[in-house]
Amino acid sequence: MPHIDALFEMCKKKEVAAAYPRLCALLLMYKHLPKVGVVYLRTTAYRTPVQKWLEGTPGLTGEDKRVIMQKLMKAVGEAVAELKKELGGVASAINLRRAILRQLLEELRKLVPHLMIYLVFWLLRP
Amino acid sequence: MTPLSPIQSGLERFLSGWERREAPPPPGVYVATAGYHSKLVEEYCARYHLIYLVAVYDRDGTCQDLYQCCFSQSLSDAPGRCFIFGDVEWREELGKMCRVETYLYRFSDIRDALKTLLEFGMHVKGIPCTEFNIDVLRVTGWCEVDPICCDVSAVKEKIIEEAVAMHRQPQAQHPPSGDSSEEAGDGCAELMRQATDTLGADVFRLRRCLCRT
Numbered sequence: 001m002p003h004i005d006a007l008f009e010m011c012k013k014k015e016v017a018a019a020y021p022r023l024c025a026l027l028l029m030y031k032h033l034p035k036v037g038v039v040y041l042r043t044t045a046y047r048t049p050v051q052k053w054l055e056g057t058p059g060l061t062g063e064d065k066r067v068i069m070q071k072l073m074k075a076v077g078e079a080v081a082e083l084k085k086e087l088g089g090v091a092s093a094i095n096l097r098r099a100i101l102r103q104l105l106e107e108l109r110k111l112v113p114h115l116m117i118y119l120v121f122w123l124l125r126p
Numbered sequence: 127m128t129p130l131s132p133i134q135s136g137l138e139r140f141l142s143g144w145e146r147r148e149a150p151p152p153p154g155v156y157v158a159t160a161g162y163h164s165k166l167v168e169e170y171c172a173r174y175h176l177i178y179l180v181a182v183y184d185r186d187g188t189c190q191d192l193y194q195c196c197f198s199q200s201l202s203d204a205p206g207r208c209f210i211f212g213d214v215e216w217r218e219e220l221g222k223m224c225r226v227e228t229y230l231y232r233f234s235d236i237r238d239a240l241k242t243l244l245e246f247g248m249h250v251k252g253i254p255c256t257e258f259n260i261d262v263l264r265v266t267g268w269c270e271v272d273p274i275c276c277d278v279s280a281v282k283e284k285i286i287e288e289a290v291a292m293h294r295q296p297q298a299q300h301p302p303s304g305d306s307s308e309e310a311g312d313g314c315a316e317l318m319r320q321a322t323d324t325l326g327a328d329v330f331r332l333r334r335c336l337c338r339t
Contacts, residue, residue: 108274
């Protein structure tokens with residue numbers, strides 16, 4: 001998904017990571033998925049990737065890192081809880097990837113509400 | 127593409143009127159990106175059938191046997207006539223381990239054919255739109271309906287702009303002194319709270335419209 005990958009880079013801006021933690025958390029989860037096999041859905045599995053990601057984000061003070069880390073982990077926790085509801089505790093990588101992508105697209109649509117309205121009308125057409 | 131859990135009720139409703147064959151799919155153009163993991167397919171086939179939907183474009187209604195039509199065209203026509211959505215792109219070895227069902231339907235309009243497969247993939251199988259071939263999304267007009275599926279550059283710019291604005295706003299909204307602006311800030315906070323309660327959504331982005339001082 002090349003255009004989704006492009007969004008991941010955007011989250012390296014500290015303003016974006018702080019303002020849109022859910023979007024960035026989902027992108028991070030998407031980027032860290034294995035291609036095959038099964039995945040155990042656990043929030044803690046994303047702690048190290050989030051830390052590494054923050055280390056690679058330029059211009060962050062220690063306090064910034066602490067605040068963004070907290071926000072991202074909270075968002076990861078919420079996303080994992082929703083995914084668990086949908087897929088259970090263990091999911092195949094491919095199904096998890098699709099579920100994360102669906103959440104990501106939902107999140108992006110929320111950011112452009114007029115598109116959402118257009119989409120709803122289209123889906124409700126006779 | 128890799129196998130998916132079947133959603134039986136939606137599947138049956140969608141496929142009523144389609145011609146069913148217990149045979150592998152004919153040659154054609156796959157509308158979604160294809161991937162193949164033999165282990166996953168093996169596990170899937172132990173439990174479910176592989177399902178293929180073939181939308182046969184037959185403008186003049188001359189095609190007698192839809193299945194054979196996908197084979198019988200001259201080479202230049204063949205790839206354009208049959209469009210396929212399937213659990214996994216067909217390979218010969220799948221015939222040994224999987225039970226296969228192919229559903230065919232005649233369309234006199236290519237756009238309708240692709241739209242039907244797109245709707246099936248997204249609404250019945252729950253495939254994210256980004257997994258579909260970009261040309262299919264364009265031809266069906268899906269890029270206009272849901273632009274995020276095709277291009278996120280506009281959204282990306284918007285996100286960055288808003289994030290920067292949100293980052294600057296707290297400083298701009300709380301000047302160090304000045305009674306009138308403090309009052310405006312309090313009023314604004316109340317207005318924001320009421321708007322959030324009423325709309326049941328985060329209205330932070332409306333702050334600039336709601337709180338002009």
